[in-house]
Amino acid sequence: MNGWADQVLLLGVSTARIAVAFxxxxxxxSETVPPLVRNSIFISLGLVSLSLQPPLDIATIGAERWAGIFAKEAFVGLVIGFFFGSVLWALEAAGQIIDTKVGATMAQIVDPLSGHQTSLNGAFLGRxxxxxxxxxxxxxxxxxxxxxxxAIWPIAAPMPTLDPRGVMLFEAEFGRLMVLATxxxxxxxxxxxxxxxxxGLMNRFAQQLNVFTMSMSIKALAATAVILLLLGSYVGAIVRDIASRPAVLIELMKAFDP
Structure with missing residues (x-):
């Protein structure tokens, strides 16, 4: 390889972790941020990360090791993005659970932030x-x-191995996502x-009353009112959770043996 090709390859490797995490x-x-803007951000951060890395002798690296390095970088970015995004998915899932109980899941919409179908409260809480x-x-x-x-997983480091403590942290994070949504x-x-x-008690004494038709409107209004009352609590919970993520991720990264 010539000098420019080597630098482009190194830039691609250093950008992989950042791109997957974001x-x-x-x-x-892609529905929210134009690809050109998004890729420009990734490459800019990749240049910063590349400048922090020790010199790497590309001539000694074969194709198999390059594939392993790219896979490792994608895995590390996946871990970072998952641990930061879990609380975001939990709040959106809570909105979907609420709409399922209300019966509003019949009106599915496409959320432009995620690109998949969601309910009204799910889209609102997700945004x-x-x-x-x-x-x-x-x-x-x-x-x-x-x-x-x-500093813990350099670009040239091999694929890290996960010890039991790291596996437990992954399991706890999946469980935490479901607990937060609930x-x-x-x-x-x-x-x-x-x-x-x-x-139900009303229908017991007034059996001619169409309770099912009434319940959807009443529950939709009640759910919206309670959600609006809880907005401050939701915001506080998300802010506290986001602030705790770096310490959790550093602990997880140290549980690996690069």
């Missing part, structure tokens, strides 16, 4: 989570963790279950 976040979907992530400094924290990860939706679900119980 693409895991919903606000960097709220993304806005909170941005204005609370979440993107700066992602960049900080990515830069720090190069906790976010729990106050609204409690109100909806009480409404169902009240309408």
């Amino acid at each position: 693409l895991m976040l919903p606000m960097f979907a 709220l989570a993304n806005l909170v992530f941005i204005f609370s400094g979440g993107l700066s924290l992602v960049v900080r963790v990515i830069i720090e990860s190069y 906790l976010f939706a729990a106050p609204v679900l409690t109100v909806l279950f009480l409404i169902d119980a009240g309408l």
Whole structure:
């Protein structure tokens, strides 16, 4: 290879970790950020990360090792993006759970931030989570963790092996995502279950009343009202969770043996 080709290859490797980490976040979907702008951000950060790396002798690296390096960089970016994006997906999932209970999932829409179908409250809470992530400094924290990860997992390092402590952290993160979604939706679900119980008692004594038709409108209004009351709590929970992510990721990265 000539000098320019070597530098382009190194830039591609150094950009892979950054690109995968940011693409895991919903606000960097292709429907939201134009590819030219998004790729320019990735390459700019890749140049910074490349300048932080020790010299790498490309002549001694074969095709198989290059494939392993690219796979490792993508894996590291996937880990970082997943741990930062879990709370965003949890709040959107809570909105979907609420709409399922209300019966509003029959009106599915396409969320431009994620590119997939979602319910109305799911789309609203998903956008709220993304806005909170941005204005609370979440993107700066992602960049900080990515830069720090190069000190633990340099580009030239082999694919890290996961020890039992690291596996437990992954399992805990999957469980935490489901717990967060349930906790976010729990106050609204409690109100909806009480409404169902009240309408059930009403139907017991007024059997000619079409409770099912009434319940969807009543539950939709009640769910919206409770969600609006909980917005401050949702924002505070997301801000605290985002602030705790760097420490968790550093612990996870140290659980690997590069």
